[in-house]
Amino acid sequence: MEHYNMNLTLKVWRQQNAQVQGSFETYQVKDISSEMSFLEMFDVLNEQLIHEGKEPITFDHDCREGICGACSMHINGKAHGPWSGTTTCQLHMRAFKDGDTIVVEPWRAGAFPVIKDLMVDRTAFDRIIQAGGYISVNTGNAQDANNLPIAKDKADESFAAATCIGCGACVASCKNSSAMLFLSAKVSHLALLPQGEAERKTRVVNMVDQMDKEGFGSCTNTGACEAECPKEISIMNIRRLNSEYIKAGLSGSIAK
Amino acid sequence: MGLTGLFLIVFLVVHCYANAQIFLEWLDYGRGYKAYGEIAHFLGSNPITRIAEVGLFAFIILHIVQGLMLTAQNKAKRPVGYNVAPGNSSSKWYTRSMGLLGTLILMFLVLHLAHFWAPNRYQQLTQGHEKDLYLIMEETFQQWWVVIIYVAGCISLAWHLVHGFWSAFQTLGLSTPKYKGLINCIGVGFAIIVPAIFALMPISYKLGWLPPAAEVAQFVKTMAH
Numbered sequence: 001m002e003h004y005n006m007n008l009t010l011k012v013w014r015q016q017n018a019q020v021q022g023s024f025e026t027y028q029v030k031d032i033s034s035e036m037s038f039l040e041m042f043d044v045l046n047e048q049l050i051h052e053g054k055e056p057i058t059f060d061h062d063c064r065e066g067i068c069g070a071c072s073m074h075i076n077g078k079a080h081g082p083w084s085g086t087t088t089c090q091l092h093m094r095a096f097k098d099g100d101t102i103v104v105e106p107w108r109a110g111a112f113p114v115i116k117d118l119m120v121d122r123t124a125f126d127r128i129i130q131a132g133g134y135i136s137v138n139t140g141n142a143q144d145a146n147n148l149p150i151a152k153d154k155a156d157e158s159f160a161a162a163t164c165i166g167c168g169a170c171v172a173s174c175k176n177s178s179a180m181l182f183l184s185a186k187v188s189h190l191a192l193l194p195q196g197e198a199e200r201k202t203r204v205v206n207m208v209d210q211m212d213k214e215g216f217g218s219c220t221n222t223g224a225c226e227a228e229c230p231k232e233i234s235i236m237n238i239r240r241l242n243s244e245y246i247k248a249g250l251s252g253s254i255a256k
Numbered sequence: 257m258g259l260t261g262l263f264l265i266v267f268l269v270v271h272c273y274a275n276a277q278i279f280l281e282w283l284d285y286g287r288g289y290k291a292y293g294e295i296a297h298f299l300g301s302n303p304i305t306r307i308a309e310v311g312l313f314a315f316i317i318l319h320i321v322q323g324l325m326l327t328a329q330n331k332a333k334r335p336v337g338y339n340v341a342p343g344n345s346s347s348k349w350y351t352r353s354m355g356l357l358g359t360l361i362l363m364f365l366v367l368h369l370a371h372f373w374a375p376n377r378y379q380q381l382t383q384g385h386e387k388d389l390y391l392i393m394e395e396t397f398q399q400w401w402v403v404i405i406y407v408a409g410c411i412s413l414a415w416h417l418v419h420g421f422w423s424a425f426q427t428l429g430l431s432t433p434k435y436k437g438l439i440n441c442i443g444v445g446f447a448i449i450v451p452a453i454f455a456l457m458p459i460s461y462k463l464g465w466l467p468p469a470a471e472v473a474q475f476v477k478t479m480a481h
Contacts, residue, residue, distance in 0.1 A: 011339075024339065077340035103340045110333050173342055175352050176330035217333035218326060220257075220354065221423040227346035235426070236433060243429025 005031045006098035010045065012057055013105045018113045018121075024103075034094040038081060039064060039071060041093055058117040064089040066230065069167030073118055074105040079169035079228040087167065087230045107168055109177035111215040124214035125166050125182060131210035132203035133186045135195045148194050158192035161185040163231040170225035170233075176217030181225035183211050184241035185233045191244055201248040208245055257326065258427035260319040261420050265446070267312055272450045274299060275457060278390070281466055286479060289390055289472045300376070300386050320362065327355045350415040351423075357416040364409030371396050391469040397461035410455035417447035 007030045015022025029045050036044075039061055046056035062068040071088035075081035081091040096102065104118065112120040150158075164185035171179050187204050190196030196203070219238060226235045274295045281288025299305045350357065376387045397403055421443030425431040431439050460466050 013339075074338060074340075077338065077342050078345060079342075105338055105340070108334055108336055108338050110335050173346055175347075177333035178330075215333060217330040219427075220326070220330070220351070221419070221426050222347040222351035224342065224347035228342075236431075236436070239426050239429055239431050241429075242427055246429055 009101040038091040066090040069165030107172040132206040161189035173224040173228035179216040180219040184237035188237040201253040204244040258424040261424045360412040397458040403458040406458040410451040414451040
C-alpha cells in the first residue's frame with residue numbers, strides 16, 4: 001500500500017462542559033502519515049496544542065484495537081468515519097487525501113450528553129444493562145459445558161449479537177436517536193441461549209422500559225444503525241427484540 | 257404504526273381490486289363499466305362494508321396521529337443536531353421521509369375524498385341511490401392538474417409502501433430470516449403494482465383509453481334489455 005503524508009484542516013467541536021454552549025474550532029495539522037490511525041492523528045494535534053499552550057481536545061479512547069467502543073467520534077457526517085465496520089481507532093489516515101477538511105463532532109443524542117469536547121456520557125447504556133442484561137447463576141463450581149447442548153446456528157447467532165461493544169454508533173446514526181440495535185443485540189445474545197431462559201420475559205420488558213426512561217427514540221426501521229455499526233450487528237436482532245417484547249407482553253410480563 | 261399500516265394495506269387491496277374492474281373494458285366493450293358499477297354498488301350499499309368504512313376512517317386518523325406523535329417525540333430526542341448530517345450514506349431517503357410522504361398522501365386523500373366519496377355519500381343520503389362513479393371519474397379526470405396530482409399522490413404512496421410494508425412486519429417481529437426475502441419481494445411488488453393500477457385510471461380517462469361514460473352506459477342498458 002502506498003505511503004504518503006498529508007496536510008489537513010480539522011474542524012473540531014469544542015465544549016467546556018455539558019452546561020455551556022460549544023462551537024467548532026479550526027486546526028491545521030501537517031505531515032500526517034497515511035499509516036497513522038485517526039486517534040494517532042488526534043494525538044499529534046493534541047501535542048501541537050500543548051506546545052502552543054492551548055488546552056488539548058478531550059476524546060474518549062481505551063483499547064485502540066477496535067473492541068472497547070470508547071472512541072465516539074462523528075467524522076464527516078458518519079459515526080467512526082467513512083469506513084464501514086470500523087471504530088475510530090481502526091480508521092486509518094489513508095481514508096483521507098492531502099488537503100482534506102475533516103469535521104469531527106461528538107455523538108449527538110439527548111441521552112448521550114457531552115461531558116467535554118468529543119467525549120459523551122454513555123452511562124445510559126450501563127443502566128439499560130443493569131435493568132436486565134444478565135443471567136442468574138448459582139455460585140460454586142462451574143458445571144461441565146456439555147451439560148447444556150446448544151445448536152451451532154443458535155450459538156453463532158448469539159455470538160454475532162454478543163460482539164456488540166456498546167459504542168453508541170447506532171444511537172448516533174439513527175435519525176430518532178434510538179438505542180434499539182444496542183438493546184436488541186443485548187437481548188438477543190441471551191435470548192438465544194438456554195442460560196438466558198430464566199429471565200427471558202422480564203429481561204426484555206425491563207430493558208425496554210429503562211431504554212425509554214433514558215430518553216432514547218423509537219425505531220422506524222431506517223437501517224442506519226446496521227450500516228454504521230462497527231461490529232455489523234444485524235437489524236434482524238431488532239426483529240427478535242420486537243418479537244420477544246410482544247410475546248412477553250402477551251404473557252402478561254410487566255416492568256418492575 | 258405497524259398494525260394500523262397493515263390494516264390500511266388490506267384496504268388498498270380491496271380498493272385496488274374494485275377499481276381494477278374498470279380495465280375489463282379493454283377485454284370486452286361494456287364489461288368493465290358493468291363490473292365496476294356492480295362492485296361499487298355492492299361495497300357502497302353493503303352494511304358490513306359501511307361499518308368497515310367507519311373503522312377505516314378511525315385507522316387512518318389513528319395512523320396519522322401516531323405518526324405525528326412519533327415524529328415529534330423522536331425529533332426531541334436529539335436537541336443538538338449534527339453540523340454534517342449522515343444523509344443518504346447510511347439509510348435510504350424514503351425510510352427517513354415517511355412523515356413527508358404521509359403528509360403528501362394526506363393532502364391527496366382530502367382532494368380524493370372531495371372528488372368521489374363525499375358527493376357519492378351525499379347523494380346516497382339525500383336521494384337514496386349512488387352516483388355513476390364511472391361518469392364522475394370521466395368528468396374529474398378531464399383536467400390535467402387533477403391527473404397530475406393523482407399521479408403524484410400515487411408516487412408518494414409507492415415510496416411510502418416500499419418502506420412501510422416491510423417495516424410493519426419488522427415492527428411486529430414477523431420479518432424472520434426465513435420470510436424476510438419473501439416479505440421484501442411482496443412489499444416492493446405491492447408498492448409498485450398497486451399505485452401503478454391507481455395511477456393508470458386518471459391517465460386512461462385523460463388520454464381517452466376508456467370509452468365515454470354516456471355511450472358505454474347506453475350500451476350496457478340496451479344489452480340488459
